Amino acid sequence: MTESIANRIFRARKTIIDLLNDRKYDLSSVTNLKTDQESFKEYNKNDNLDIFVKNATREIYIKFIKIAKVKPATLRDVISHIHTDILTLENRKILIVLLSKPNNTILKIKNEPACKNIELFWVGHLLINITKHTFVPKHELVAKSDLDTIMTKFSLSSFNQLPILLKSDPVSKYYGFESGDVCKITRKNKISGISVIYRLVK
Numbered sequence: 001m002t003e004s005i006a007n008r009i010f011r012a013r014k015t016i017i018d019l020l021n022d023r024k025y026d027l028s029s030v031t032n033l034k035t036d037q038e039s040f041k042e043y044n045k046n047d048n049l050d051i052f053v054k055n056a057t058r059e060i061y062i063k064f065i066k067i068a069k070v071k072p073a074t075l076r077d078v079i080s081h082i083h084t085d086i087l088t089l090e091n092r093k094i095l096i097v098l099l100s101k102p103n104n105t106i107l108k109i110k111n112e113p114a115c116k117n118i119e120l121f122w123v124g125h126l127l128i129n130i131t132k133h134t135f136v137p138k139h140e141l142v143a144k145s146d147l148d149t150i151m152t153k154f155s156l157s158s159f160n161q162l163p164i165l166l167k168s169d170p171v172s173k174y175y176g177f178e179s180g181d182v183c184k185i186t187r188k189n190k191i192s193g194i195s196v197i198y199r200l201v202k
Helices: 005-022 037-045 072-085 104-109 144-153 170-175
Strands: 051-054 059-065 092-098 118-122 138-141 182-189 193-201
Touching: 005 037, 005 051, 005 059, 005 092, 005 170, 059 072, 072 092, 072 104, 104 118, 138 170
Parallel strands: 059 092, 092 118
Antiparallel strands: 051 059, 138 182, 182 193
């Protein structure tokens, strides 16, 4: 039996809430974050699935679009409304969750000047939280204040000497890593113990 659309959105929304926590947003003032089925049904019934987080220095709006095939014009209108009528801080992001995998026309929208700071996800990639999988090591964004220490420790003349982690990698997308970020990856192995490597996001 095919899983219902509502249940797929329910599972995806739970992953999004994990994502917000893992990106270190303060969610204490957000009221619609319960992850049980009954609460989800109530949110869905009242068209209250979207999540808006506003912290002191940054904000993010998560928009769930429950249209099977969203048109580019519709998506642009949604983004424009959120930018104009909801978000107020300079450090802002809009995270769009689509029912189906976006085509190239939709993907290109996030590169338009009026649609900056947009992240596109689709429900199928959010059904499970990949960062909780046994074979996915811990990924952490290295703070800007720690970059000099890493340069010195590994005798780097440039971070371009580090191995690459693609910005399009599912883990990069989950954490919202940007090009130029340095990521610390910690692997645990029963035989060799703990190993740490650093990668440059591109």
